[in-house]
Amino acid sequence: xxxxxxxxxxxxxxxxxxxxxxxxxxxxxxxxxxxxxxxxxxxxxxxxxxxxxxxxxxxxxxxxxxxxxxxxxxxxxxxxxxxxxxxxxxxxxxxxxxxxxxxxxxxxxxxxxxxxxxxxxxxxxxxxxxxxxxxxxxxxxxxxxxxxxxxxxxxxxxxxxxxxxxxxxxxxxxxxxxxxxxxxxxxxxxxxxxxxxxxxxxxxxxxxxxxxxxxxxxxxxxxxxxxxxxxxxxxxxxxxxxxxxxxxxxxxxxxxxxxxxxxxxxxxxxxxxxxxxxxxxxxxxxxxxxxxxxxxxxxxxxxxxxxxxxxxxxxxxxxxxxxxxxxxxxxxxxxxxxxxxxxxxxxxxxxxxxxxxxxxxxxxxxxxxxxxxxxxxxxxxxx
Amino acid sequence: xxxxxxxxxxxxxxxxxxxxxxxxxxxxxxxxxxxxxxxxxxxxxxxxxxxxxxxxxxxxxxxxxxxxxxxxxxxxxxxxxxxxxxxxxxxxxxxxxxxxxxxxxxxxxxxxxxxxxxxxxxxxxxxxxxxxxxxxxxxxxxxxxxxxxxxxxxxxxxxxxxxxxxxxxxxxxxxxxxxxxxxxxxxxxxxxxxxxxxxxxxxxxxxxxxxxxxxxxxxxxxxxxxxxxxxxxxxxxxxxxxxxxxxxxxxxxxxxxxxxxxxxxxxxxxxxxxxxxxxxxxxxxxxxxxxxxxxxxxxxxxxxxxxxxxxxxxxxxxxxxxxxxxxxxxxxxxxxxxxxxxxxxxxxxxxxxxxxxxxxxxxxxxxxxxxxxxxxxxxxxxxxxxxxxxx
Numbered sequence: 001x002x003x004x005x006x007x008x009x010x011x012x013x014x015x016x017x018x019x020x021x022x023x024x025x026x027x028x029x030x031x032x033x034x035x036x037x038x039x040x041x042x043x044x045x046x047x048x049x050x051x052x053x054x055x056x057x058x059x060x061x062x063x064x065x066x067x068x069x070x071x072x073x074x075x076x077x078x079x080x081x082x083x084x085x086x087x088x089x090x091x092x093x094x095x096x097x098x099x100x101x102x103x104x105x106x107x108x109x110x111x112x113x114x115x116x117x118x119x120x121x122x123x124x125x126x127x128x129x130x131x132x133x134x135x136x137x138x139x140x141x142x143x144x145x146x147x148x149x150x151x152x153x154x155x156x157x158x159x160x161x162x163x164x165x166x167x168x169x170x171x172x173x174x175x176x177x178x179x180x181x182x183x184x185x186x187x188x189x190x191x192x193x194x195x196x197x198x199x200x201x202x203x204x205x206x207x208x209x210x211x212x213x214x215x216x217x218x219x220x221x222x223x224x225x226x227x228x229x230x231x232x233x234x235x236x237x238x239x240x241x242x243x244x245x246x247x248x249x250x251x252x253x254x255x256x257x258x259x260x261x262x263x264x265x266x267x268x269x270x271x272x273x274x275x276x277x278x279x280x281x282x283x284x285x286x287x288x289x290x291x292x293x294x295x296x297x298x299x300x301x302x303x304x305x306x307x308x309x310x311x312x313x314x315x316x317x318x319x320x321x322x323x324x325x326x327x328x329x330x331x332x333x334x335x336x337x338x339x340x341x342x343x344x345x346x347x348x349x350x351x352x353x354x355x356x357x358x359x360x361x362x363x364x365x366x367x368x369x370x371x372x373x374x375x376x377x378x379x380x381x382x383x
Numbered sequence: 384x385x386x387x388x389x390x391x392x393x394x395x396x397x398x399x400x401x402x403x404x405x406x407x408x409x410x411x412x413x414x415x416x417x418x419x420x421x422x423x424x425x426x427x428x429x430x431x432x433x434x435x436x437x438x439x440x441x442x443x444x445x446x447x448x449x450x451x452x453x454x455x456x457x458x459x460x461x462x463x464x465x466x467x468x469x470x471x472x473x474x475x476x477x478x479x480x481x482x483x484x485x486x487x488x489x490x491x492x493x494x495x496x497x498x499x500x501x502x503x504x505x506x507x508x509x510x511x512x513x514x515x516x517x518x519x520x521x522x523x524x525x526x527x528x529x530x531x532x533x534x535x536x537x538x539x540x541x542x543x544x545x546x547x548x549x550x551x552x553x554x555x556x557x558x559x560x561x562x563x564x565x566x567x568x569x570x571x572x573x574x575x576x577x578x579x580x581x582x583x584x585x586x587x588x589x590x591x592x593x594x595x596x597x598x599x600x601x602x603x604x605x606x607x608x609x610x611x612x613x614x615x616x617x618x619x620x621x622x623x624x625x626x627x628x629x630x631x632x633x634x635x636x637x638x639x640x641x642x643x644x645x646x647x648x649x650x651x652x653x654x655x656x657x658x659x660x661x662x663x664x665x666x667x668x669x670x671x672x673x674x675x676x677x678x679x680x681x682x683x684x685x686x687x688x689x690x691x692x693x694x695x696x697x698x699x700x701x702x703x704x705x706x707x708x709x710x711x712x713x714x715x716x717x718x719x720x721x722x723x724x725x726x727x728x729x730x731x732x733x734x735x736x737x738x739x740x741x742x743x744x745x746x747x748x749x750x751x752x753x754x755x756x757x758x759x760x761x762x763x764x765x766x767x768x769x770x771x772x773x774x
Binding site: 257280 | 466
């Protein structure tokens with residue numbers, strides 16, 4: 001057991017950190033980028049591709065780098081540290097992850113190569129109004145006509161749905177939930193994009209007899225594949241949240257040592273420093289869980305349960321740290337000019353994309369009687 | 384980054400598990416598991432069983448009976464001991480005065496005390512806190528005045544845990560009342576509890592137990608050779624000792640065994656046609672504490688895995704703070720599972736209330752102590768804010 005990064009992993013971290021610091025070291029840079037569509041910087045996206053980051057988790061034969069969940073965690077944490085708006089988790093870990101898990105060799109080469117090179121953005125169109133965080137589709141149906149398929153229905157919110165070059169779409173078939181690939185230019189596809197509260201972009205994506213290709217072979221239910229891809233994305237988000245929480249706490253601590261009231265800096269007030277200390281406790285416990293869940297994924301253990309555990313811990317920590325960071329800043333924390341509130345906004349977004357803390361807790365509670373104790377270094381987590 | 388234990392450590396864990404579950408008398412482990420009062424004889428018997436196998440003081444220097452273990456091995460040792468409901472070796476001996484003597488004592492003191500300390504032939508108690516010196520320990524007022532070859536000790540200690548069983552006390556005394564800083568005029572003395580002038584008064588706790596005591600000193604004559612380290616070096620020694628006190632204080636293994644018990648008992652309780660464990664609110668509470676405990680255990684593992692150079696990991700202060708909160712959360716869960724049965728604290732024969740339910744509230748009340756001792760949680764927050772966050 002070992003919680004240390006190896007030297008290659010440290011190099012990756014430093015390289016990504018350097019690139020993202022140059023792009024977003026000043027919070028104003030991020031504000032400018034997120035003002036305009038597509039909500040992230042195409043140039044930075046390209047640089048991430050050149051660095052190999054966009055192909056990180058995919059096998060080399062599919063055009064990727066053949067790295068694993070630890071490397072993904074490293075990148076996600078750096079994304080979170082500066083709130084880089086590039087959709088690494090959304091496009092690479094989740095949408096790309098589904099293609100890697102389900103797609104045929106031909107589809108993997110066709111879709112993951114361009115994704116890794118930065119020439120094609122993928123989005124997973126799955127969420128539907130009226131349901132939440134389910135691994136199955138309900139509102140979009142797939143109809144087969146000979147060898148071809150068409151989709152009809154609505155997906156929303158689809159993160160980066162308007163910008164995406166290719167959509168991976170979940171839809172209902174006779175066999176359950178199947179996955180499809182829809183080209184951004186397909187007929188019968190209408191996409192209405194808008195800003196999300198955290199500076200990102202989402203879209204209403206409406207399918208009207210839209211031509212689609214089945215992802216993978218056969219129409220057996222893919223809910224378990226979606227569940228697993230969600231788990232890996234939840235773990236990546238946990239690490240992204242840890243990066244964001246760390247900056248939020250550091251920024252808050254710095255502010256407390258600079259801002260003066262009643263003739264002294266705020267760190268003279270124990271009512272404030274104790275709250276910062278509690279934020280540190282939340283951060284470190286969340287960090288341990290996020291790192292552990294990444295190691296479970298790396299070891300081939302029960303990734304769904306580990307992801308729920310990381311989700312629960314980082315959800316609670318995100319809300320605690322996000323709210324306290326604003327409160328300890330005072331009024332300036334609620335302004336758009338100052339960066340701290342954007343961290344709270346992003347942490348709130350992460351908390352709701354793939355299930356919040358209560359969602360994870362419900363799932364963990366349902367199985368709490370099945371084990372006397374949890375052994376993080378034993379079954380079912382060590383694979 | 385690697386999740387699995389190495390095969391060697393996996394074998395080590397198995398070896399510890401086997402030892403603790405087979406070589407410590409079942410009746411003692413049952414007492415701990417049932418959260419009943421552990422007697423002095425039981426403490427002594429358990430520690431001697433461990434010591435005979437070289438497992439009472441693995442963190443001591445090898446020449447005094449320690450093992451050359453890594454921090455991770457020590458962590459596993461402690462976890463397995465707690466999971467097996469083995470009473471831990473007496474902290475005053477093994478975590479406090481033993482390491483102090485090994486570090487600061489002279490050769491004669493080491494030879495005189497260490498082996499007996501490891502084997503619990505001497506039961507030590509801690510003379511630190513005073514009525515007006517709690518978290519602010521350096522304000523202590525018990526004095527030791529030199530008189531020929533002796534020190535004459537006068538004053539009072541309090542919260543002296545298990546002092547009623549103790550043979551000896553290690554006692555912080557003010558030896559230089561004129562020192563510029565109050566921390567600089569303190570020394571550590573050792574003396575037997577039956578020395579003339581020592582009086583012990585037990586303090587009854589909320590749960591009816593007698594764990595702590597007041598100890599009064601009236602012209603207690605202590606030979607000069609019983610000074611540990613240098614005169615007026617006591618504060619340095621105290622800080623060293625308190626640093627060790629926080630090792631293992633997260634008590635993850637203990638809280639784990641409490642949660643396992645909570646599940647078992649919730650399953651045996653029926654409410655509204657289903658077991659309490661099937662009640663979503665109760666299952667959610669248990670699952671949430673269990674997840675926080677996982678996060679704590681992982682943090683403890685990060686700390687031990689990264690503290691090989693001897694310096695404590697910054698996150699270690701989290702362990703005491705959250706570890707105590709989770710111990711308290713677990714005892715609270717047990718009270719809530721017992722429900723009305725928890726009122727029968729002092730039921731004796733003739734009651735149908737099971738033992739486990741009777742002890743829940745006394746234990747819950749008793750466990751308020753864990754966020755107070757070992758550096759109160761407010762002291763921990765001060766440390767985190769000051770030394771980690773730079774506030």
